[in-house]
């Protein structure tokens with residue numbers, strides 16, 4: 359990364375935590391709503407698919423409050439990465455939509471398992487893992503077949519150790535590899551009730567350490583490049 363200046367500008371001031379809500383929505387300067395997020399790349403609204411995706415996103419948010427806001431921000435990042443990779447508007451559109459509902463299969467996971475605060479048993483973990491395949495099943499009737507494929511494979515790992523199908527490398531749909539990077543990045547910079555948010559630079563370093571094992575190196579590089587190019591536009595004010 360040339361000089362690393364873009365990332366330097368993304369560092370928070372002392373005592374601040376970087377959050378997407380506050381700092382990483384360059385166009386509007388405020389948190390993207392789901393409607394904002396789903397604005398199509400080509401400038402015209404896509405319905406009724408978009409309406410269906412929006413409705414589904416509310417279903418999963420009702421079931422799992424953790425996902426509130428998470429899915430659309432993953433979608434926002436996935437679109438930026440997809441653009442950086444050089445995908446077409448149509449491909450980016452499908453990735454954005456898939457990212458919004460990537461965890462829709464969680465509606466099939468019992469709530470006591472989904473929200474269990476202690477360690478999961480092997481059986482419970484299998485139930486959690488089943489959300490990827492269930493999500494694809496829910497979405498398989500959509501005309502845009504790539505959306506269900508992305509959702510099915512968003513937990514595959516580049517080294518073949520993921521689920522549900524243990525796909526490896528380029529076998530994994532590119533959209534799913536992009537959603538995986540976008541979600542990992544967003545989870546790190548957002549933090550959680552049991553994990554502090556990381557700075558963008560820390561998150562990027564972690565992604566690089568997973569590059570080639572969990573994550574596609576090309577996709578991680580695309581995110582790094584996007585941040586490098588747009589760092590000045592997204593710095594903490």
Ligand SMILES: [Fe+2]
Pocket residue numbers: 460461489512513
């Ligand atoms: Fe997931």
